[in-house]
Amino acid sequence: MQSLTDLEKKLLEVRKLQSQVDKKKAELDKQIRQLLQNKSELDKLMEQARQKESLVQCQIVELKSLEVRTHPPEVEYFATGASKSLQNNLLNLLSGNGSVAIRLLKHQQQINPGKSANWYWEKVIYDLKRDRHC
Template sequence: MQSLTDLENKLLEVRNLQSQVDKKKAELDKQIRQLLQNKSELDKLMEQARQKESLVQCQIVELKSLEVRTHPPEVEYFGTGASKSLQNDLLSLLSGNGSVAIRLLKHQQQINPGKPANWYLEKVIYDLKRDRHC
């Protein structure tokens, strides 16, 4: 049979081990609380990010709709779709200055979107002739 001191020593060892287990458990509990707090903060940040993303998506849709209204599709004024005689008439009225012709045509396109190329050419020619006769 073991002596009383051997048993006491074993009991002391068990108590030391129990104490170490309790300390580890307390550390783990603290880490779990910290992780839960971090998770809560991350959840809040994720919700804020979702809200901001939604707001940005709405702004993008808004800007795209504005872009469609402010920047109508390019019309090829001096391409295959437009009348060569109208192109020549316009350039003749402007002494061959193509950049001024393009600027005038683009201006008409901004204020009258959706018309065919010949319409813009006719309108600019009409306005130039009208203004020269005033």
């Protein structure tokens, strides 16, 4: 009978171990479910991020096309060597009217040949400001 008690003890130990294994398995299953839920949430966030990135890319393209429209090719020709701040300043004074800017720059080139690009832009800006303050 003594051996039966030893077997019963071992059976109890096996059952305890089986119970511990079942508990660990349940914990791992719970963690796996949580990880899958987190993955699903991350996938949703990634999709939202891709959509926002796409929207921003579209806005950048749109802004670049607007920038090109506010600086006609002729103005870019005259802008060679002129600083961006001068270009923006003149176009702001003329409410974005590039054709007027071209006309004024060409006129200054005709009456003052051989000057630097910045000089022509500065002269036109100076004259516009001077004439508006009279």
